Amino acid sequence: MEVNKFFPEIKGKLAFGCMRLPMKNGNVDYEQFCEMTDMFLESGFNYFDTAHGYIDGKSETAIRDCVAKRHKREDFLLTNKLTAPYFKSEADIRPFFEKQLSLCGVDYFDFYLCHAQDSSNYPHFKNNRAYETLFELKREGKIRHVGISFHDRADVLERILTDFPEIEVVQIQFNYMDYGDPGVDSKNVYEVCKKFGKPVLVMEPVKGGSLVNLPEDAKAVFDRLGGGSYASYAIRFAAGFDNICSVLSGMSDINQMRDNLGYMSDFKPLKKDELAAIEEVKRIIKSKNFINCTACRYCVAGCPKGILIPDLFSCYNAKENFDSWNQNYYYNIITARSGKASECIKCGKCEGICPQHLPVKSLLEKVAKKFEKK
Numbered sequence: 001m002e003v004n005k006f007f008p009e010i011k012g013k014l015a016f017g018c019m020r021l022p023m024k025n026g027n028v029d030y031e032q033f034c035e036m037t038d039m040f041l042e043s044g045f046n047y048f049d050t051a052h053g054y055i056d057g058k059s060e061t062a063i064r065d066c067v068a069k070r071h072k073r074e075d076f077l078l079t080n081k082l083t084a085p086y087f088k089s090e091a092d093i094r095p096f097f098e099k100q101l102s103l104c105g106v107d108y109f110d111f112y113l114c115h116a117q118d119s120s121n122y123p124h125f126k127n128n129r130a131y132e133t134l135f136e137l138k139r140e141g142k143i144r145h146v147g148i149s150f151h152d153r154a155d156v157l158e159r160i161l162t163d164f165p166e167i168e169v170v171q172i173q174f175n176y177m178d179y180g181d182p183g184v185d186s187k188n189v190y191e192v193c194k195k196f197g198k199p200v201l202v203m204e205p206v207k208g209g210s211l212v213n214l215p216e217d218a219k220a221v222f223d224r225l226g227g228g229s230y231a232s233y234a235i236r237f238a239a240g241f242d243n244i245c246s247v248l249s250g251m252s253d254i255n256q257m258r259d260n261l262g263y264m265s266d267f268k269p270l271k272k273d274e275l276a277a278i279e280e281v282k283r284i285i286k287s288k289n290f291i292n293c294t295a296c297r298y299c300v301a302g303c304p305k306g307i308l309i310p311d312l313f314s315c316y317n318a319k320e321n322f323d324s325w326n327q328n329y330y331y332n333i334i335t336a337r338s339g340k341a342s343e344c345i346k347c348g349k350c351e352g353i354c355p356q357h358l359p360v361k362s363l364l365e366k367v368a369k370k371f372e373k374k
Contacts, residue, residue: 002267011046013247014260015247016249017203023252028062034066039254048079063105064104082134093134113146114130114147115149117152119156122159131146147171150171153185169200172189172193174204175205175206176282184330205237206234206235211231235264285321290366291313291358293313295310296310303339307338308334311334316366
């Protein structure tokens with residue numbers, strides 16, 4: 001297993017995301033989670049990721065009981081996060097952090113991230129000196145590396161990394177469907193990480209399971225390659241980029257663990273025919289789009305309400321294709337700093353300039369109905 005060029009302590013490019021653990025009768029299935037944990041560590045990997053809100057707090061205590069109590073501390077790496085709802089002021093941060101250490105059964109975190117940073121909650125972190133507090137905790141030895149997890153546009157990330165150059169790592173949503181997608185902006189976000197020299201941790205490499213549950217004609221494309229699960233192509237796509245240091249996989253049963261270890265223990269980047277298959281799968285999925293917007297963005301400049309029309313159409317198409325909560329999240333991020341679909345005044349400027357001759361006004365009504373339910 002090659003040495004991680006960014007953080008030598010991280011073994012391999014597969015990380016165990018603990019937001020979707022095996023469950024039994026409403027609780028984490030400890031027996032299966034222990035088996036998965038042992039298999040993961042015995043295969044040479046060591047990176048676990050959690051947050052206080054995962055599984056209503058059960059993720060942290062499961063890590064304490066199934067990982068920290070059963071394995072030497074030096075044999076595993078653990079990431080946790082500071083999440084906005086759990087602190088109202090600077091004075092709340094340290095007590096919350098100490099509580100997380102106790103819940104996880106450890107006395108330090110290898111990585112600790114300011115969680116889910118975007119334009120709406122970044123000021124809360126900044127105004128309450130969250131970053132400065134985490135840097136102090138690092139100097140005290142309670143955090144090894146300080147980073148962020150990020151859900152927003154590239155310009156917001158630029159601002160955060162400019163404000164706090166001490167940030168060591170950035171966790172972003174990154175998968176083959178979101179790469180180049182204007183709704184998620186992951187390609188541009190990734191490029192900002194490269195520009196600032198920040199290694200990337202990947203979340204949502206299979207888009208919350210959507211890139212496993214593919215349409216039949218898309219599955220057939222991968223099936224013709226003669227081997228490999230649908231998840232394997234998605235995770236290897238993400239892991240193949242130069243600035244990626246690790247890819248989080250939310251494994252919720254032992255079979256998913258076996259599958260991931262099968263192709264990540266001896267990781268090989270995608271070959272030309274596999275990359276071509278991914279492009280074909282993307283084409284098939286996009287061909288099912290309800291709104292055939294090409295994202296030329298001619299409509300954006302003249303919109304009097306500042307509606308980012310192509311971005312909202314992208315969210316709508318992804319919601320129709322994958323029916324994921326994630327698209328609601330990104331819709332809210334996009335419209336936090338621009339017009340909502342419901343704010344269209346039907347001036348018709350967009351329709352007059354659209355090369356695809358789309359009925360933009362009526363389509364925005366559909367978008368508003370999909371995302372702006374009361």
